[in-house]
Amino acid sequence: MIVDTLMKIILNNREEEIGKESITVNEMLILKKFSYKMRIIKINGVLISKENYDSTIIHDGDEVQMLYLMSGG
């Protein structure tokens, strides 16, 4: 199956091609297999709280930053 790239996002400073027109934060986490739960996600500099992962949509050209939080200090 050939999937056309429909949008590009910047994920942690790297360009990523997504085969959809838009995607929610939760869909991106599943697609990219990001399973570790302790994390911070910012889209275009705005922090997205966990309860909004299903309702927040990532659009073409958005800059997504994800930060994993590891215990230790």
Next chain:
Amino acid sequence: MRIAEIKNHLSKFRIGIAGAGGLGSNCAVALARSGVGTLVIADFDMVEEINLNRQYYFSDQVGMMKTDAIKYNIKHVNPGILVITHQIKLDRINLSEVFSGCNIIIEAFDNAAMKEMLIETVQTNMPGIPLIVGSGMAGWGKTNELKCRKIDETLYVCGDESSEVSDNLPPLAPRVGIVANMEANVAIEILMNISD
């Protein structure tokens, strides 16, 4: 720039440090030696024997509150700076009051859930204040995997973002100390870029 000019510049600023364990105690001492004018340090814990493998405390301080012990140690390093301590467990409610007036906040907890809470709270309730976070410093070696990443103007992360502490991968003085000093180094870089 000469050291006297650097100290004079840094003396005008106030930095908040959330936690006085491995990251916080070492970071605070580095900032104190550099001459940052005011340090606001919050912690609720007591110095324990096991802390001495990486934290800036001494064996005769076991049993002291970390806030009292770090204040004492900083005063001996640099009596010229102001140290304000809060013996308190930081939460979403008290955080912005404890750190009000700070130019920069440094995350120095050990627990990932607390790190997450602090980032969400500072970024939401204290917009525009740069926050420096430590994530991933367990174990030993892998020196070159420790790095600093600027996420945006208000969020910086220091560490390898992958090594989590466990029974077989404990936090040790070198990597924790490197990350603590990286956090201090980022803070000084931010402050040195602020003109008078």
